[in-house]
Amino acid sequence: MTDHQHDFPIPSDYQDPAGRPVDMELLGAFIGAAYDGCTTCQDAEMTRLVTDPATTARLVELACVAIQASLGGLPRNMTDRKAPGMTSQSFRALARAGLDGRNDAMFQACAAMGVPRRREAANDAADLLVGQIAMPLGSAETDR
Numbered sequence: 079m080t081d082h083q084h085d086f087p088i089p090s091d092y093q094d095p096a097g098r099p100v101d102m103e104l105l106g107a108f109i110g111a112a113y114d115g116c117t118t119c120q121d122a123e124m125t126r127l128v129t130d131p132a133t134t135a136r137l138v139e140l141a142c143v144a145i146q147a148s149l150g151g152l153p154r155n156m157t158d159r160k161a162p163g164m165t166s167q168s169f170r171a172l173a174r175a176g177l178d179g180r181n182d183a184m185f186q187a188c189a190a191m192g193v194p195r196r197r198e199a200a201n202d203a204a205d206l207l208v209g210q211i212a213m214p215l216g217s218a219e220t221d222r
């Protein structure tokens with residue numbers, strides 16, 4: 079570990095509404111490091127994150143929610159296996175599983191993945207999520 083940490087205030091809608099065993103502290107530390115652009119911490123937290131299927135799935139889910147909020151839907155190159163684009167097949171597989179609100183299917187698919195594929199999906203999710211946080215995340219939803 080390092081001599082510092084990244085505090086990312088987790089909005090209440092980051093909590094898992096279905097009560098799955100998501101490690102919120104780990105998720106917050108990971109997103110905080112990613113947001114601050116601290117690759118040292120991001121790598122360390124990533125190693126912990128990818129051994130935790132529920133927390134990895136929640137990260138992917140949050141990335142999908144953020145993309146949907148800003149684009150009005152998931153672009154084909156984030157879900158379709160064959161569409162050209164940068165997003166990894168691991169991320170696409172999870173995003174596809176979670177389409178139409180089938181989030182349980184996404185959590186199951188993530189649990190069935192090996193650590194390397196989870197890492198691939200988590201990397202994409204972090205990039206996407208941080209790109210969206212740079213704009214206010216879900217600002218339409220938090221203004222209540």
Ligand SMILES: [Zn+2]
Nearest residue numbers: 111116118119
């Ligand atoms: Zn750091």
